[in-house]
Amino acid sequence: MRLKYVPVYSGNFEEQLKFYTDKLGFKIIDNIPFYEDAECTLLETGSYDVLLAISKHNLHTSFKSCIILNTDDCLNDHHVLKASGVDFCKEPQYQPIGLVAEFADPSGNRFLLLEERNYNE
Amino acid sequence: MDYSRTLRNNNKIYSRTSSRQHDLQCCADFNIRFVLSGNEGYNIGRRQLTIHPDSFLILNKGTQYASSVLSSDPARTFSINFDKQFLTDFKDCWLHKHDTLLNRQGHSQKMEDEFNETIYPFRGDIKYNVLHLKNHLDNGTQDEMLINEYLHHCLINYYKIYNDEIFEKAEKLNFLNSSTRVEILRRLNMAKEYLYSNYNKNISLEELAEHACLSVNHLLRTFKQAFNSTPHQFLTQLRLQRAQMLLKTTLYPITEVVSMVGFECPSSFIRLFRTHYKITPLKYRQIA
Numbered sequence: 001m002r003l004k005y006v007p008v009y010s011g012n013f014e015e016q017l018k019f020y021t022d023k024l025g026f027k028i029i030d031n032i033p034f035y036e037d038a039e040c041t042l043l044e045t046g047s048y049d050v051l052l053a054i055s056k057h058n059l060h061t062s063f064k065s066c067i068i069l070n071t072d073d074c075l076n077d078h079h080v081l082k083a084s085g086v087d088f089c090k091e092p093q094y095q096p097i098g099l100v101a102e103f104a105d106p107s108g109n110r111f112l113l114l115e116e117r118n119y120n121e
Numbered sequence: 122m123d124y125s126r127t128l129r130n131n132n133k134i135y136s137r138t139s140s141r142q143h144d145l146q147c148c149a150d151f152n153i154r155f156v157l158s159g160n161e162g163y164n165i166g167r168r169q170l171t172i173h174p175d176s177f178l179i180l181n182k183g184t185q186y187a188s189s190v191l192s193s194d195p196a197r198t199f200s201i202n203f204d205k206q207f208l209t210d211f212k213d214c215w216l217h218k219h220d221t222l223l224n225r226q227g228h229s230q231k232m233e234d235e236f237n238e239t240i241y242p243f244r245g246d247i248k249y250n251v252l253h254l255k256n257h258l259d260n261g262t263q264d265e266m267l268i269n270e271y272l273h274h275c276l277i278n279y280y281k282i283y284n285d286e287i288f289e290k291a292e293k294l295n296f297l298n299s300s301t302r303v304e305i306l307r308r309l310n311m312a313k314e315y316l317y318s319n320y321n322k323n324i325s326l327e328e329l330a331e332h333a334c335l336s337v338n339h340l341l342r343t344f345k346q347a348f349n350s351t352p353h354q355f356l357t358q359l360r361l362q363r364a365q366m367l368l369k370t371t372l373y374p375i376t377e378v379v380s381m382v383g384f385e386c387p388s389s390f391i392r393l394f395r396t397h398y399k400i401t402p403l404k405y406r407q408i409a
Contacts, residue, residue, distance in 0.1 A: 073253050075250070075253065075267075075270055075271060075274060076253065076257070076267065079264075079266070079267045079270055092274075094246055094277075094281075099246070099249075115249075117245070117246065117249055119244075119245050121244060
């Protein structure tokens, strides 16, 4: 057993898809019909094998979610995303786990940009 | 990789590989100095400091110093000079938002004028940010906004370290007067920098106390209060930490490492290392 798809709430499907692909650089991997007449778009967020799934019909979730994206260099990715027009609601801040910034997608899902740091070295 | 970058806002960054000795110089700006490999010596007045990759030095504007490379291999150094206006803007925008961090009983005024010029530990956030910054510069980034973002964060990190190392520790001292506490801590930091710089030599308590301008008794009592360890415990910890670094990054035999970091006897070193890190030096080297 393993984690494969994470369904994400979608308010305006087209707008959200555009935000994911144009601004965040996620790649569309596939469109699969989950149920009859209900298509799901699968997106890759990096080199991981967990995919985000969004659908016009909000098949599997009716709640906004919080997704944590991992990065090697939070300040750099924050800078790049900001330049491409992503509005951050929280600028990079130091937390016990590392450096964290936060933004929301057009449907109001929260995204954390996390650079984990080892403070016990 | 050697380069120097002067940004449009006059912040300057230097990356050097050097084995030379430099003559007396005067700091044009507040600056932070790191040694990424090897080690570098600084003469500031009568103080002789050595910077290793686990520590960094800050120098205030106007300080006169002479530096030289002490290691047999060239030292790779990285330093950042902060323009006065950049510092002022940083203080205005960031410190006002976070005034709880530094506004303790009138300390802030002293803080505004001059920092405590001493050796601070190079680890945690400042290390991550400096290494990321260096990585971008090594790859030739031209994006000054990004570079300045890192510099801004280096200052945030430095203020945090300053707060932890100076004010938090000063508050542990049992003196009524807060300016006495800060003054004693300044002297204790001189003792600490002496240990950082001479860790591999035989250091007597008398020498240490003299360097810190404190009596032996006073030094022992206040050092323990501020840093939760005796000078001897601090020194042992530092030696172990540097031995760990040598085991990880060099091929020197263990007996050599033992004498390089100032321990006299390999068997007591091995015992201490094992008690401290729950692993023997040899095993540590194999998995490192």
